[in-house]
Amino acid sequence: MLADQQFLRIPGPSPIPPSVQLAMGKPMIGHRDQEAKSLIKQLKPRLNPIFGTKEDVLILTGSGTAALEMAVVNSVEPGDEVLVLVSGSFGDRFTKICQAYGIHVHRLDTKWGEAINPKDVETYLQAHPDLKGVFSTYCETSTGVLNPVKEIATVVRHHSDALIIVDGVSCVGAVPVEMDNWGIDILVTGSQKAFMLPAGLAFVAASERAWNRIEENNTPRFYLDLKRYRDSIKNDTTPFTPALSLLFGLEQVLRLLETEGLENVFGRHRLMMQMTRSAFKAHHIELLTTDEAASPTVTAVKPTDFKAEEFRKILNEEFKVSIAGGQHQLKGKIFRIGHMGYCSPADVLQTISLIEMALIRIGKTVELGRGIAAAQKTYLA
């Protein structure tokens, strides 16, 4: 097939828009120069609507995990009791980070592929009134579940003084989030998902309530000390050298999101999810999650009569489509299709048409075009 063509349909990193790629090619500048300050100054307010907060959204040079760790080390201290809501491998990661710092972790596990039930959180909180933090994952990338963080936050606020910390890595920018209105205390995301950038930047915002705890927090920290970032951004700068090319790209990303309009961006992601799901349903191929629990950014498919890994291999080798496999307990049992960021309904149709052909190649009997027709109908409805 055509050289130089690859369809990146994993749930992040996501494809980079050409205009963002070009923007990142801008000549380097000094990060303490006025030009860098001007850039950060104009980027700053444009991040607020994406997080749904009036607080400053701080920019960290690091990957999503750095931002998760930043959330942990600033909000709770060794010996504190916290609740981690685990619905997949990224919830699990929160527990590992907490444990590395000697934090006493309570886990509330849900079956992988299902969403956290706020009622279960409520029951747990009633039995454990001394929790200092509740950690949850908005989109659980490993299962394609969008957890009801709004409802979870409401329950936590009602029953506890725990800070509500949300990992929004694989969905913020693609789905609605109202940090202030929902009562989220710390929200983090990364650059390589709905933000349409390479990995390397992470974004963190904290509520006033969180800032009070952060001020008092004695966990040893330096690079990940949120206070340093807050103090720096007031002067339109960062405490440490920022990944400037990614900031050049971020400026163009924000322009793209503003041009399309955030509501339209959210609508596009919902539509891509619905199109993808309708295509698999038309072929009677099982989805891991219910419609209600499904994330607009990633769809997990659970094949029962063909091998996920064999299918992924053909799809990648012959059709140049990269999708993700399952992680941990779901390894070999599911495959995951990303539809986030620089991805459109037209791309979903292309992916499905190639998926249908790959299914034929691995010997599955499918009616060609059936999934496409279902997705087209969903679009046109």
Added chain:
Amino acid sequence: MLADQQFLRIPGPSPIPPSVQLAMGKPMIGHRDQEAKSLIKQLKPRLNPIFGTKEDVLILTGSGTAALEMAVVNSVEPGDEVLVLVSGSFGDRFTKICQAYGIHVHRLDTKWGEAINPKDVETYLQAHPDLKGVFSTYCETSTGVLNPVKEIATVVRHHSDALIIVDGVSCVGAVPVEMDNWGIDILVTGSQKAFMLPAGLAFVAASERAWNRIEENNTPRFYLDLKRYRDSIKNDTTPFTPALSLLFGLEQVLRLLETEGLENVFGRHRLMMQMTRSAFKAHHIELLTTDEAASPTVTAVKPTDFKAEEFRKILNEEFKVSIAGGQHQLKGKIFRIGHMGYCSPADVLQTISLIEMALIRIGKTVELGRGIAAAQKTYLA
């Protein structure tokens, strides 16, 4: 829909591969520097297989029309009698260029949408033995016809001393051409079609027989004087300032073509043509050309129960797909889909899935997915 996404499916300019775009971003160099000479030296032999010639393929900075004019002013002189084989608007352009130079033009017209019949050329040549040149169009972009230039060249060689001049603009690089074996005297193409570059470069090669005539040709010319280009390329340079960024890009284009392999490139184009045609046939939508006359680079569709221009408008506005309309006598009567250069079967499937939705939008009753299924079957066959 998604900002920053546009599907360029006109029959040229064609999309630029990302790696070619990056290559063109290389810092500028002096065109008389050693680096430029080294570049041209290594590009030169890599163009020969694409043209199927052992002669130097000369590089002109200009568009396809500049190359057509170059072919005219170097091969024939004012007052000479020539035959132009006209199967569409680019055949017609050859007549206009010839007329601008006071050349006596005989036209052999075929119905737009049909290929030139070599037998008609034979009959014409028998009645007009004194022709100095026969001009033909390999792919007639305006109709999606691939003319049988091999057979035409055979007939011309057999019955006449006329030079055989071929416009290969919208197909060379995507379809086989054996300039030397077929007896073509002058072959030209441009950079913005199968060469996957922006417009700005044109490529011209001439046979030994042609060079003898070029040497004796007295038509006043300077920028388009082929002899200057021949003399310069012997020293790995160009007579006038070349479009260097495009040469940087050309280096990467050749790498892509060589990586895929020319035979595979030709096969991919044939397959894209077959997939496109099978999709429209599945929907019982008329094609302008027969299978035998169809070009692997562009497909012309002749709708009978919907308006081509209304359809093109919706396809562009809602689905971000640019396709071309009809030209001159076919204006409003056909639309044309390019599938050349940086375009794959996966792109064809995407285009067809969007076309099906645009047909629904303009009120045509189509069975969604039917064209896709036909194209998928063609691919998998």
